[in-house]
Amino acid sequence: MYERLKAMLIKEFIQVLRDPRMRFVVFIIPAVQTIIFGYAVNTDVRHVATAVYDLDNSSQSRELADRFLKSGYFELTERVSDEARARELIDRGEVKALLRMNHGFGAGLVGGRGATVQLILDGTDSNTAGIVLNYAMRIVNGYGSQLQLAAVKRAAGRTVPVRGVELASRAWYNENLESRNFFVPAVITNIVFIITMLLSSMAVVREKEIGTIEQVIVTPIGKGEFILGKTVPFVLIGFINVALVSLVAVFWFEVPLRGSLLLLFGSTAVFLMSSLGIGLLISTISRTQQQAMMSAFFVIFPAMLLSGFAFPIESMPEPVQWLTYLNPMRFFLVIIRSIFQKGVGLEILWPQLAALAVIGVVILTLAIARFKKNLS
Structure with missing residues (x-):
């Protein structure tokens, strides 16, 4: 049994690694994809292109505009002076936010009547617009609190500070709330799932397509040995990919790795039961490698969308959450x-x-059962 399994493993490693392009795809592309994902998949909103439409031009309106521009979230693109230009900037997408203060803004604040400031947002990207709106509310609320505090001091005729309620917040685990720390580790899941499933989805069908499956059938190799010989190389490739992507995450993007490496690779082994099982199941029901690849892509994209990688599962409809x-x-x-x-x-x-x-055992059992049916 050992010699048969050894021969099968050597055959599969040669089959996968003999092509230099395949070696590049299996070992180099995951690191490159991690770097691209790390820079591209980022929900942190900074330097929002902003136009200021100040009809009041008072010291109060200028101070509020300065607070926006000095916050680090908003970047001045243009100071507009008419309605048409303001609309044009929004329509063309040249700015994502337009800060407008009407006549009487400063007088209303000085007279104690209050004032309204308008923020017009490009709502095409609802997620970004919501984050920008939250930034703006914090800036305006901070400015309003400062004005109220100054008014209280004047009314009391004192110069001693008036203390209010202060919120002391702290984020655990991701102290700076960097989205990169959330997304980059998840890239491991995507890359390992895609590569191992694609490779295993073409493992059996390749034998059928090039006509060697009959040779495998007549050899003394058992069904379990055949499955092991087909999957073990991809398991090792999956472990190598996890190690490569983790190194990029930790040393390139400085994402903290606080947990156990043993648990990381152990859970990867359990996860590979599912990804390889799905690939083998696709391989046994496909007639050509092209058909297997297309079927694999039909599984990959729904799996990524329903994984919680980019969209919270809690916000999905309840039937989809169960799915x-x-x-x-x-x-x-x-x-x-x-x-x-x-x-x-x-x-x-x-x-x-x-x-x-549980998922891995069920899928692998189905794949093995389907493979037995093909042999018969």
Whole structure:
């Protein structure tokens, strides 16, 4: 058995690694993709292109505009002087925010009547618009609180500071609330799932397409040995990809890795049961490698969308939320992010690992059963 399995493993490694382009795709592309994802997938909003339409031009209106521009979130593109130009900038997409203060803004504040400032946002990207609106509300509220405090001091005739309620906030795990720390570890899930599933989806169908499956059938190799010989090389490739992407995440993007490396690779092994099982199942029902690749892509994109990689599962419709429990990427994403950011252990992550194990066993069983049917 050992010699048969050894021969099968050598054959698969030669098949996968003999092409220099395939070696590049398997070992170099994951690191490149991680770097691209790390810079591209970023929900931190900075330097929002902003136009100021100040009809009042008072010291109060100028001070508020300066607060926006000095906050680091807003970047002045243009100071407009008429309605048509303001609309044109928004329509052309040259600015994402327009700060408008009407006549009487300063007089209203000085007279104690209050004043209204208008922020017009480009709502094409609702997520960015919501974040920008939150920034603007914090700036305006801070300015309003300062004016109220100054008014209280004048009314009391004192120069002693008047203290109010202060919020002392602290974010655990991701102290600076950097989206890169959230997204980069999740790239491990995507890359490992895509590469291992694509490779395994073409493993059996390649034998059928080039006509060697009949030779495999007549050899003394057993069904379990054949499956092991097909999957073990991809397991090792999956581990190498995890190591490469983790190195890029930690040393290039400085994403903290607070958890156990042993748990990281152990959970990867459990996750690979699902990704390789799906690939083998696709391979056994496909007639050509092209058909297998197209079928794999039909699985990859829904799995990524329903994994919680970019969109919170809690915001999805309830029937879709139940559907995500069939997706192994959902559970592995929780594990990866928890290991990197929280540093928690098996006592916290065992439900996700148990779910991954169940899904992996079921999918692998279906794949093996389907392979047996093909042999018959």
